[in-house]
Amino acid sequence: MDADEPAYIQVANRSIAYRLRKGASPTLLFLPGYASDMEGAKALALDAFADRRGLAMLRLDYSGTGSSAGRFEDGTLDRWLAEVLAAIDALTSGPLIIIGSSMGGWLALHATLDRPNRIKALVGIAAAPDFTDWGFTDAVAAEAAGIAPGFWESGQRLRLLKDAINVECPVRLIHGEHDRDVPVEIAMRTLAALRSADVQLTIIKGGGHRLSEPHEIDAILRTVAELLESNS
Template sequence: MTTGHGDICHFGWGDNQLAYRRRPGTAPTLVFLPGYASDMDGAKAIALDAMAEHRGCAMLRFDYSGTGASSGAFENGTLAGWLDEALALVDQFADGPVIAIGSSMGAWIALHLALRRPDRMQALVGIAAAPDFTDWGFTAEQKKEVQEHGQIARPNPYGAEPQVTTRALWESGQALRLLRAPIAIDCPVRLIHGDADRDVPIAVANRLMRQLRSADVQLNILKDGGHRLSEPREIAAIVRTVEALLEPDA
C-alpha cells in the first residue's frame, strides 16, 4: 500500500507489527534508519521527509521492534534482529535504488544493508555513525558484567531511565563488527560527525572512512556538534548532504 508521510502503517514481521511511513515519489528512495532506542519521528527524519516532499522523491522510515509505534519489547531487540527488519521493510516497500541514511546505530545497520543489497544501494549517509559500538563503547569490566549477569545498566545522557544493554544485544553486535577489516561497499558514502561527540569518538568516523572500499567517501566534521546533531544548522548540513547525492552528477 502506498501512503503519504502522515500515515503510520504496520507490517507483520514474526510476532511483531513494524510501524512505517512511506512517501511515494521518484527514485531513489530515501531510507532513514534511526539510532538506538530512537524512532522514525525525530527531528532529522522529519526534516529529510520535508525535503523529500519538496523534491517529489520517495522516502521510507520506520521503527524497529520495541521502539516508537512498533510492537514488541525493546529489551528483546538485537542488532541482527533489527537488521533483518530493515532488510524486510526495504525489500517490501522501497522501490528502485536506495539512499540509506543511518543515525548512530542506524548507520551500523545501514552499512550491513549496503553489504546485503549492494545492487540497490545508490549511496549511504552515516550521521554520527556508530559501527561496532558494542566493542569500543564498553570497558573490559562492562563487557565482563554483561556476559556474566545478562545485562548492564548505564546512565542515560538523554533521559532519566538507565540505558540497559542485554547480553543478546551485545553478542549480536560483536558478531556484526565491521571495523577490523576492509568493508566491501563501493557506493558513495557521506559521513557527518560532530567534533564534540562524547558518545561516538570522531576516531570511529576516521577509522570507518579508511576501512570503506569505496573511493568516494567524504567525512564532514561539524564544529561543536554533539552526538545527536539535531540543532538547526546541523540538520541543514545533513539535508544538504542528501540533496547533493540526489543531483545527477553526484
C-alpha cells in the same frame, strides 16, 4: 485508520511500524539510532525535504521501539537488520539512498552490504559501527552485556571495523567534533575501512552526538541533496 497513524508490516510475526511517502526515485530510507524512533528531528527534517523534492521516503521503527510491537530488551542488531531488509524488499523498488543515525549507521552499512544493487549511496550521521566493541572498560562492557545480552552478542557477531568494509557506493559520514558517545576516531576508522573510492567525512565544529541543531540538520540535507545531484 487515522492518517496520522503509521502503517505496519509483519516481519517474522513482529508488527513493524513504518511511514512511506510516495514519490520519485531514488527513495530515501532513514534508520534511527539505538532506542530512537522514526519521529525524531532528523527523520522529520528528511521527510519534509523529500516532500519538497517530490521524492519517495521510507522510515520505520525497529521492533520494541516507537510504534512497533515487542519488547525493547528483546531487540538485537541482527533482528533489527532483518526488519530493515524486509522493509526494503517489500515496500520499495528501484534505487535507494540510505541514511543512518548512530546505530542506524551501523545497520545502514550492513544493509548496503546485503543489498548492494539497490542502495546507491549511504549517509552515516554520527555512525556507530561496532559500538559493542569499543569505548568501554571491561566492567562497563560486562554490565551492558548483562542488561542486553542478545543485542551485545549480535553486535559482536556483526562487527565491521576489523576488516575492509566492501561497500562500493558513495558514502558520506557526518560527525560532531565533540561527540562524546561516538568519538571522531570511529568515523576515521570507518572511512579507512570502507572500500569505496568515494568517501567523504564532514566534521561539524562544536557538534555533539545528536546533530539535531538547525545548522547541523542543514548540513545533513545539503549532503543528501549533493548525492541526489550526483545520482541523477
